[in-house]
Amino acid sequence: MNKFGDRCEAGSAAVLLVVGVAFGVAASIAAGSAGRIAVERAHAETVSEIVVAAMASDRVSGYSQEEAESRSRDIALRNGAKVLRLVEIGERISATIEWSGSHGTSAAVLEW
Amino acid sequence: MFESVDPSPSGKIIDEECQRTRRNMTQILGQTGQSTVEFVLVLPLVIIVLLCTLQVVSVVRTRLLLEQAVHEAARAAALSPDQSIVLEAARKALPGVVLELGKPREIGDSISVVLRIKAHTDIPVVGPLLPDPIMKARAVVRVER
Numbered sequence: 001m002n003k004f005g006d007r008c009e010a011g012s013a014a015v016l017l018v019v020g021v022a023f024g025v026a027a028s029i030a031a032g033s034a035g036r037i038a039v040e041r042a043h044a045e046t047v048s049e050i051v052v053a054a055m056a057s058d059r060v061s062g063y064s065q066e067e068a069e070s071r072s073r074d075i076a077l078r079n080g081a082k083v084l085r086l087v088e089i090g091e092r093i094s095a096t097i098e099w100s101g102s103h104g105t106s107a108a109v110l111e112w
Numbered sequence: 113m114f115e116s117v118d119p120s121p122s123g124k125i126i127d128e129e130c131q132r133t134r135r136n137m138t139q140i141l142g143q144t145g146q147s148t149v150e151f152v153l154v155l156p157l158v159i160i161v162l163l164c165t166l167q168v169v170s171v172v173r174t175r176l177l178l179e180q181a182v183h184e185a186a187r188a189a190a191l192s193p194d195q196s197i198v199l200e201a202a203r204k205a206l207p208g209v210v211l212e213l214g215k216p217r218e219i220g221d222s223i224s225v226v227l228r229i230k231a232h233t234d235i236p237v238v239g240p241l242l243p244d245p246i247m248k249a250r251a252v253v254r255v256e257r
Contacts, residue, residue, distance in 0.1 A: 013150030017157060024161030028168045035172030042179040046251060050186060054254035057190075061220060071254075078222060078252040 037102070044097060044104030047081045052095040052106040055086065059093070059110055160238060167235040167242060174206075174231040175247055181205035182227045182249040189213060189225045190253040202227055219255050226250045 054075045058068035069086055072095070076083045081099040094107040181202045188201035199211045206229060214224035228248050233239040 012147055013154045016151065017154045020154070020158030021161050024158070024165050027162075027165045031165065031169045031172055035169075035175060038172075039175050039179050042176060042183070043249075046179065046183040046186065049183070050190075050251060050253050053187075053190065053256070057254055057256045058220070075222060075252060075254055079250075 040100045040102040041104070044081070044099040044102040045106070046104070047076060047079045047099055048095050048097045048104035048106040050079060051076045051081075051083065051086070051097055052093050052108045055088070055093050055095065056108045056110055059088070163235050163238045167233055167238050170235060171231050171233070171245060174229065177206040178209065178227060178229055178247050178249045181209055182225060182251050185211065185227060186225045186251040186253045189223055190256045192257065193255075198225065217255055219257065221255050222252050223255050224250065224252050 051072050055068045055072040058071055059065065063071065065088055069088075072086060073083045076097050079099070081097045081104075083095065084098050084103070085094070085096040087094050088110075091110045092107060093110065094105070096103060096105045184205045185198050185202035188198045192198065195211070195213050198213055202209050202211055206227075208229060210228045212224075212226040212228070214222075217223060226248065227250075228246060230244045230246050232244050233242040
């Protein structure tokens with residue numbers, strides 16, 4: 001076996017170890033990152049639904065549109081989210097919130 | 113007694129070639145199985161790294177289920193003052209979750225729903241070596257009924 005072959009042979013374990021560990025670490029980081037994004041999106045969806053439900057509930061309870069909107073923004077703040085868009089058109093309410101960089105949008109139809 | 117059969121220059125070259133070949137053969141025979149031994153030594157480490165990755169995925173999955181559970185619990189808390197109904201809704205999404213519900217209030221007030229769970233690290237080999245992370249999710253909802 002020539003010298004080049006010897007060096008390749010001796011380095012095979014190190015190469016396997018480096019490739020295996022690099023692959024494992026990369027997969028762990030990718031899984032963690034994807035999971036974090038998925039959790040943020042899921043929570044954003046939850047909060048947007050809470051906001052729209054709160055506004056719908058307030059409107060049905062007799063609050064004016066401005067009061068209901070203000071109270072809904074307060075609910076979003078208490079969930080650590082920021083309301084980007086909250087509109088009531090006819091009998092339809094739509095809300096878009098931002099939580100930790102993720103956006104969530106929900107809509108509801110008022111039943112008077 | 114035995115001298116070189118062929119004392120000519122070409123015979124000397126053949127002798128040297130034979131000696132070199134013998135040396136190389138010794139080296140080759142001495143390294144037989146080296147790759148296998150190295151592979152066997154490294155394989156457990158690679159498997160442990162892959163098991164750690166699986167453990168991370170398992171914890172992330174629990175975190176996602178907790179988010180779904182707090183969603184369900186928040187909706188239940190908005191519609192019912194009964195804590196058992198809220199807990200049941202949460203545990204449908206994620207069994208074993210612990211509920212902390214804010215004080216019952218009037219319709220139109222806000223109520224806080226907090227869920228906690230200890231994510232068991234149960235992947236073989238690496239699971240017992242890692243601590244069980246305690247995860248928490250919280251939502252504040254308007255009481256509708």
